[in-house]
Amino acid sequence: MILSIARKELKSMFASPMGWIILALLMFAFGTYYLNGVNNYFEVMSGSIRPAERYGVTQFVGQNVYGLASFIMLFAVPLLSMRLISEERRNQTLPFLFSAPLSIIEIVVGKFVGLVTFLSILIVYIAIMLSTLNLWSEIDFGYILANSFGLFLLLASFSALGLYFSSLTSQPVVAAIFSFIALFVLMILDRFFAGDPSSTMAQLSFMKHFQSFAAGLIDTADIVYFLLFILTFLILTIRRLDADRLRG
Amino acid sequence: MNNFTVEAIELTRLYGGRAAVSDVSFNLAKGQVLGFLGPNGAGKSTTMKMLTGNLAPSLGSVKICGIDMMENPKEAKKLIGYLPEMRPLYKEFTVDEYLTVAARLHNVERKQIKNAVEIAKERCGLGHMSKRLIENLSNGYQQRVGIAQAIIHNPMVVILDEPTVGLDPVQIRDIRALIKEIGQEHSVIVSTHILPEVEMVCDHVQIIDQGKLVFNGDIDVLKRQRMGNKLLVGFNKLPELADVAKIKGVAEVELADNNMMRIRIEEGAEPHEAIVKAAVKNGWGLYQIAPDQTSLEDVFIQLTYQDGVQEQAA
Numbered sequence: 001m002i003l004s005i006a007r008k009e010l011k012s013m014f015a016s017p018m019g020w021i022i023l024a025l026l027m028f029a030f031g032t033y034y035l036n037g038v039n040n041y042f043e044v045m046s047g048s049i050r051p052a053e054r055y056g057v058t059q060f061v062g063q064n065v066y067g068l069a070s071f072i073m074l075f076a077v078p079l080l081s082m083r084l085i086s087e088e089r090r091n092q093t094l095p096f097l098f099s100a101p102l103s104i105i106e107i108v109v110g111k112f113v114g115l116v117t118f119l120s121i122l123i124v125y126i127a128i129m130l131s132t133l134n135l136w137s138e139i140d141f142g143y144i145l146a147n148s149f150g151l152f153l154l155l156a157s158f159s160a161l162g163l164y165f166s167s168l169t170s171q172p173v174v175a176a177i178f179s180f181i182a183l184f185v186l187m188i189l190d191r192f193f194a195g196d197p198s199s200t201m202a203q204l205s206f207m208k209h210f211q212s213f214a215a216g217l218i219d220t221a222d223i224v225y226f227l228l229f230i231l232t233f234l235i236l237t238i239r240r241l242d243a244d245r246l247r248g
Numbered sequence: 249m250n251n252f253t254v255e256a257i258e259l260t261r262l263y264g265g266r267a268a269v270s271d272v273s274f275n276l277a278k279g280q281v282l283g284f285l286g287p288n289g290a291g292k293s294t295t296m297k298m299l300t301g302n303l304a305p306s307l308g309s310v311k312i313c314g315i316d317m318m319e320n321p322k323e324a325k326k327l328i329g330y331l332p333e334m335r336p337l338y339k340e341f342t343v344d345e346y347l348t349v350a351a352r353l354h355n356v357e358r359k360q361i362k363n364a365v366e367i368a369k370e371r372c373g374l375g376h377m378s379k380r381l382i383e384n385l386s387n388g389y390q391q392r393v394g395i396a397q398a399i400i401h402n403p404m405v406v407i408l409d410e411p412t413v414g415l416d417p418v419q420i421r422d423i424r425a426l427i428k429e430i431g432q433e434h435s436v437i438v439s440t441h442i443l444p445e446v447e448m449v450c451d452h453v454q455i456i457d458q459g460k461l462v463f464n465g466d467i468d469v470l471k472r473q474r475m476g477n478k479l480l481v482g483f484n485k486l487p488e489l490a491d492v493a494k495i496k497g498v499a500e501v502e503l504a505d506n507n508m509m510r511i512r513i514e515e516g517a518e519p520h521e522a523i524v525k526a527a528v529k530n531g532w533g534l535y536q537i538a539p540d541q542t543s544l545e546d547v548f549i550q551l552t553y554q555d556g557v558q559e560q561a562a
Contacts, residue, residue, distance in 0.1 A: 012340060094336070099302055
């Protein structure tokens with residue numbers, strides 16, 4: 001059931017130009033940064049003499065691309081998630097889902113899985129792109145894996161938040177705006193509290209938890225953070241849809 | 249264990265103190281088509297939303313084939329096909345894609361999906377529209393797609409909210425035939441404003457007004473109750489009302505449309521012959537004398553625009 005809904009959402013995303021355009025633009029952006037990274041590598045590296053400054057090509061190019069990815073998705077994910085529930089509300093197609101033998105959990109998780117699957121296309125794309133360098137060099141696959149995993153969790157969290165905001169309104173654009181603002185704040189939260197490293201608010205920042213993945217380290221504490229984040233917003237979405245049914 | 253397919257038990261829906269639906273109870277058995285009538289804002293759509301699990305009732309419960317909607321919603325919803333007032337169509341899909349999604353979500357077995365889609369399309373007359381995008385279909389065809397998704401999994405209970413809206417007369421006839429066909433094996437609830445449609449298709453009628461049921465029973469009972477004691481008489485040379493009222497057995501006389509007279513007969517009297525004799529004697533030019541079958545419209549207006557009288561048929 002969840003897969004049926006995920007499949008339907010994927011089909012929907014590819015049925016309108018929005019999905020294709022975003023996919024194309026993002027692939028173009030990643031490709032450009034990748035190209036820049038590869039082009040600049042020799043210039044930059046030949047200038048650095050000290051061993052500590054010598055990065056491998058994986059990390060050099062990867063930093064470029066994955067750094068861009070985590071930032072640009074801030075814009076892309078709200079655009080994709082905004083229509084998940086608010087468009088259904090606007091077009092009055094929610095009764096179609098509500099009168100089918102589906103629980104609200106299945107509906108929400110199905111939409112979430114559909115969106116994350118769509119975004120996974122990009123993650124796989126970046127991973128393959130970086131792996132092609134293996135033809136000429138020894139690529140640190142562990143680095144790529146850690147980054148991909150971190151990016152996956154990051155995008156899943158973005159999606160969960162975007163899905164929640166989509167369930168709050170019947171206008172997709174409002175959902176997109178609020179999602180973007182919320183994600184932006186959460187992303188740079190640790191900068192606000194830079195002066196106080198032990199503050200709990202800083203712990204909530206995305207960047208803080210993504211940074212270890214970016215360095216190639218998979219920390220269970222960070223995994224748990226993302227999973228809790230996803231769980232929280234999915235549950236909030238489920239409750240919001242249920243409230244629709246109860247309060248009409 | 250009774251074998252009602254739909255049981256509504258004291259359904260009530262409150263919106264901040266105001267009761268949109270108040271204490272609606274009815275049963276539906278297999279093979280029955282129920283017509284659900286009511287003026288705008290009476291609570292028809294709200295009741296249907298509660299029956300299909302789209303809205304939780306404030307009080308009361310719904311049982312589909314004995315399964316409670318609140319306790320076991322998934323099982324209950326498997327048995328229902330619903331077409332809401334606003335067609336729930338995904339405009340970016342083609343007809344085939346949409347119906348396949350509908351079949352999948354309604355638990356049709358994977359191998360049967362293609363077949364089910366073909367059958368549903370055939371029943372609704374959508375055969376040649378398979379590959380069209382739904383947003384490119386005309387209103388009537390979109391309505392047909394809506395009906396198709398309601399019947400695709402062959403549910404026991406089909407609930408249609410204004411199914412013939414936007415259709416042309418030929419299509420309306422086809423859909424009515426379809427409803428009757430479905431109604432033979434399953435239960436159907438149809439809500440509509442079109443009264444002749446109710447007379448044609450349904451065998452049970454319910455009239456709801458301001459959230460309360462004002463009538464619940466067979467169509468025949470409804471019409472019979474309004475018939476019985478009235479005659480519609482046509483005269484070429486219209487006589488005085490007083491002259492006609494003098495005839496023994498006549499209780500009341502009033503002018504009807506088209507220069508005819510409506511004569512209400514006293515209980516137990518049969519003044520038909522007396523009226524004919526008087527007409528011949530006085531040269532009133534009688535050309536028609538027949539029982540006045542009040543149409544469903546008059547009954548509807550009577551029941552909803554005056555103080556509703558609770559009528560329960562046996």
